[in-house]
Amino acid sequence: MSRETISQSISVVHPISLSHGKNAEVWDTSGKRYIDFVGGIGVLNLGHCHPALVAAIREQATQLTHYAFNAAPHKPYLELMDRLTAFIPVGYPVSGMLTNSGAEAAENALKIVRGATGRTAVIAFDGAFHGRTLATLNLNGKVAPYKQKVGVLPGPVYHLPYPSADNGVTCAEALKAMDRLFSVEIDVDDVACFIIEPVQGEAGFLLLDSEFAQALRRFCDEKNILLIADEIQSGFGRTGQRFAFSRLGIEPDLILLGKSIAGGVPLGAVVGRKALMDNLPKGGLGGTYSGNPIACAAALATLDAMTDEQVHAWGARQEAAIVSRYQAWREQHLSPYLGRLTGVGAMRGIELAHADGTPAPKQLAQLLSLARDAGLLLMPSGKSRHIIRLLAPLTIEPAVLEEGLDILQACLKQLV
Structure with a gap:
């Protein structure tokens, strides 16, 4: 399928074509599976194709x-x-x-x-x-x-x-x-x-x-x-x-x-x-x-x-997983570019920055590519496009969330 019929003023983060999805996973037209930490840029709190x-x-x-x-x-x-x-x-x-x-x-x-x-x-x-x-x-x-x-x-x-x-x-x-x-x-x-x-x-x-x-x-x-x-x-x-x-x-x-x-x-x-x-x-x-x-x-x-009980449980579970991983990465000195953790609840950003605190957009672009190749979709944000925004569905299965964080961890370690 040609993209020549689509306005070139539309920016695309990931140069793939998706065919279908289920909860926090999507597949492209070649059959490759990805864990989705983009969630339609915050649209899919209940995941892809929620049965209800x-x-x-x-x-x-x-x-x-x-x-x-x-x-x-x-x-x-x-x-x-x-x-x-x-x-x-x-x-x-x-x-x-x-x-x-x-x-x-x-x-x-x-x-x-x-x-x-x-x-x-x-x-x-x-x-x-x-x-x-x-x-x-x-x-x-x-x-x-x-x-x-x-x-x-x-x-x-x-x-x-x-x-x-x-x-x-x-x-x-x-x-x-x-x-x-x-x-x-x-x-x-x-x-x-x-x-x-x-x-x-x-x-x-x-x-x-x-x-x-x-x-x-x-x-x-x-x-x-x-x-x-x-x-x-x-x-x-x-x-x-x-x-x-x-x-x-x-x-x-x-x-x-x-x-x-x-x-x-x-x-x-x-x-x-x-x-x-x-x-x-x-x-x-x-x-x-x-x-x-x-x-x-x-x-x-x-x-x-969206019952209060369910909303709180989803947010607390995802927040705990992200914060725990981030703290471990900081203690391990996983990457010299690992900056601050921003946000609250399950609305979290991870900053990529140089040692002097200046943004590292080049490394974020590298991370997007590495993660995509490894089967994880991420979304950039920040004035300098140097902050990863994590928007996995609130309904993501714990094992899939951990798998996605594993991929993120491996890719952060590869940044140069």
Whole structure:
């Protein structure tokens, strides 16, 4: 099969062609097996072809494959929104809407906050990633490759340092930068919202400083600014809880959902305070495919599997295995390029760096190739593409997880 018909502006990490998968394993068209630590970039928390999701998709496909909810509501959408809003761990009344993707959820959130506040300015964070659509590009916390050659972007958007123990930026430094922003760059009364990832994904799995998160929540309350939590990658059990914002001791006003919400079927959502979600005119929200019945059926099956007990057990098991291995590697001086372990729960990054702490992207590229040849798929992240992000399905069998870590260990040892 030729790839000449595919835009060369699409970047591909692994030059293989996959044919099928089961839980945490995939096979390419030549029959070679791989352990999947990419998980569709965080989409497959329940693994490839989870039996309950496959059954739900098949059953729904015999009843109703599509209807535009704006034209006539359908049962899967109605049932999912009831279940989904009850699944959000906040103390206020929740409503929401379904979208086709996480980026579309972010776009709609921007409309919602503009309608609710009458303001337009948005504060985002260095290292952020919120999508590849035109408005979300400006929210992203780095230029290359997302903002190159596309001209003026929708705004106004301003960026602050992202405080995390994983990147060395302190709460005090971030608050000082925020004070400067409102002293020099923009009137605080013009700000509609802050948008933040509780755990940054693209930046290398950086956990937000909880002191800053709580200070930001207080600041937003004082200034009548809305707080959006992007849980597209960190949600649905990835950190060992339903959503990562709960770890920080805050409740956002709006929450962006996507990726693992429907086990691989395209779906996203924006949910939050009912008064905010209801402020636009009739017809201001919606979409032809948003909340497709088959996607809704897959999401309902996902929620059935996401019990608190199960989510905690999956996260704790995977976290224990990764942390134990990493600590052993450090004690063994496995590789001179083995840097920090970032993230939380089963959302973990392993940094590759030189002895002086500078990023080692060349070694990460080597690691991707070595691991792939050995039967393990990995995903890069970080500003310099020097952090491995580990996104194995939460449902991965313990033996398969250990096998994957064995391969990673052997490949780390070979880096030069």
